[in-house]
Amino acid sequence: MKLALVAIHIEPSPRALPLGPAMLASVLRGAFGASIETRVVDAFVAEPAAACAERILAGDPDLVGFSMYVWNRGQTLAIAALLKAARPGIILFAGGAEATADAAGVLADPAMDFVLPGEGEELIVEAMRRLLQGDPPGTLAGWARPRPVKDLTDLPSPYLDGTLRPGDYGGALWELSRGCPFTCDFCFEARGTAGTRRIPLARVEAELELFAAQGIREVFVLDPTFNYHKVQAKQVLRLISDRAPGTHFFFEVRSEFLDREMAGLFAAIHCTLQIGLQSAHDDVLRNISRSFDPEDFEAKILLLHQAGVPYGFDLIYGLPGDTLEGFRESVDFAMGLVPNHLDVFRLSVLPGTRLAETAAGLQLRHEAHHPYRVLGSPTFSATDLEQAGRIARGCDALYNQGRAVPWFGMLLEPLDLRPAEVFEAFGTWLETHPEGTPIETRRGFFRSLFEARGDRLLGELAVDVIACFGHADEAMEASGGDRSSASGPIAFRHDPRVLMTEIEAGATGLEELAFSVPASPCAVEFSVVEGELVLRVV
Numbered sequence: 001m002k003l004a005l006v007a008i009h010i011e012p013s014p015r016a017l018p019l020g021p022a023m024l025a026s027v028l029r030g031a032f033g034a035s036i037e038t039r040v041v042d043a044f045v046a047e048p049a050a051a052c053a054e055r056i057l058a059g060d061p062d063l064v065g066f067s068m069y070v071w072n073r074g075q076t077l078a079i080a081a082l083l084k085a086a087r088p089g090i091i092l093f094a095g096g097a098e099a100t101a102d103a104a105g106v107l108a109d110p111a112m113d114f115v116l117p118g119e120g121e122e123l124i125v126e127a128m129r130r131l132l133q134g135d136p137p138g139t140l141a142g143w144a145r146p147r148p149v150k151d152l153t154d155l156p157s158p159y160l161d162g163t164l165r166p167g168d169y170g171g172a173l174w175e176l177s178r179g180c181p182f183t184c185d186f187c188f189e190a191r192g193t194a195g196t197r198r199i200p201l202a203r204v205e206a207e208l209e210l211f212a213a214q215g216i217r218e219v220f221v222l223d224p225t226f227n228y229h230k231v232q233a234k235q236v237l238r239l240i241s242d243r244a245p246g247t248h249f250f251f252e253v254r255s256e257f258l259d260r261e262m263a264g265l266f267a268a269i270h271c272t273l274q275i276g277l278q279s280a281h282d283d284v285l286r287n288i289s290r291s292f293d294p295e296d297f298e299a300k301i302l303l304l305h306q307a308g309v310p311y312g313f314d315l316i317y318g319l320p321g322d323t324l325e326g327f328r329e330s331v332d333f334a335m336g337l338v339p340n341h342l343d344v345f346r347l348s349v350l351p352g353t354r355l356a357e358t359a360a361g362l363q364l365r366h367e368a369h370h371p372y373r374v375l376g377s378p379t380f381s382a383t384d385l386e387q388a389g390r391i392a393r394g395c396d397a398l399y400n401q402g403r404a405v406p407w408f409g410m411l412l413e414p415l416d417l418r419p420a421e422v423f424e425a426f427g428t429w430l431e432t433h434p435e436g437t438p439i440e441t442r443r444g445f446f447r448s449l450f451e452a453r454g455d456r457l458l459g460e461l462a463v464d465v466i467a468c469f470g471h472a473d474e475a476m477e478a479s480g481g482d483r484s485s486a487s488g489p490i491a492f493r494h495d496p497r498v499l500m501t502e503i504e505a506g507a508t509g510l511e512e513l514a515f516s517v518p519a520s521p522c523a524v525e526f527s528v529v530e531g532e533l534v535l536r537v538v
């Protein structure tokens, strides 16, 4: 029997690995040996469904299983329809978060034969056994119930058995646990099994050694609360430091469980932490079964800041009980803690979550289909959501994509503006200034802010600071950090070499810089030579 397991990714990236299908392929090989020939197929949401279907059919499969998520449901069903039309006898099924959350809805699609909800490892073995013994696929429709794997020790590692080679993808998804001890209403993870189950340390260690041996540069840790079990988290951090010191790791952590020793262990490796803040208001968070202690949060973030660990936050707008002004306050609170990045999302009411059950009682209106976004609530109108969306876009384009950590505070201080105000204004600016490079758009925006205050001098300095950091980043990125490359000449009012020197020497204020860096119009080329940034006046 030939089986194709399909992963449809959002876009090509070091995170776009077919980990779920590869895990099923490993389990099936252990259970059935050569009786089932399994092939893992990668596809992308932007690919035409016909091209994906053709690639799947090239392996001449008898069965095709899809890993279905909220972002690929439409694409999956379009491919399924084409496969069924081309080969009416082919057996099609789906697993993954979306197929779990809305099993009946997915099964109602005429192309789908059955659905495997929840964790797939045990269910797929049972389903294949029944098909091999001749059960018609129709008998599997609606049969499966979520069946969590009790002991993760029993699962094979698709990395260690060679099913998945992270070296082919440039990155790895690294599962360390399943389940979550928390019960946030908007999150699907909260509806799984109670508590967490962990991957045994011996496997963690062996996988780390494999990542290091294959020269994997980025590893995305699949554990939504990595540091919940402090002792085990510290063990893993020590192992990383020992076995894969050159790899960059991305973790999701909870601030409550950070301590000074853990901050030091994070600082000893290459990593970025993501922390779900969601809102800075305890009363709002209690509406979704979370809580918040601002003093504790600030103290824990300070530990990371002092240790030099890069961290970013998640915020959600449109939460029940929140308001537009409340959301702005959350943005300001988050920015006050100088994150490396701030990711802002509109609330989605995902099927299968507790929020989907309580939405009507909370008078939360939301889309009935993917992406299930909130459309309004008694405290957050549709117009407020639009405005919050502008703040989110402004924040992403200005702060995250602009890598503004080194200069954002410096520019805001003389303007006497709140971060949320600046993001909101920049979100609007983007709508009216769609042309221009990202750096020029940021420069034009800040020039306008300073001119509105009648401060042309500081405005000229501000746009030079933005250009200086922006072109330095671009040059490093274009070179990949280690090859030689050069930008065209960039015009400056102030010599960027002097600017850089002053900032590196500790100048943190724009007014301070205005005294130490006199105007000196010049054109400068940014290049990277053997990994080092070089600025040359031309």
Ligand code: SF4
Pocket (backbone or CB within 6 Å): 180, 181, 182, 183, 184, 187, 188, 189, 190, 224, 225, 276
């Ligand atoms: S949001 Fe995070 S902490 Fe809350 S239930 Fe989901 S995974 Fe757990």
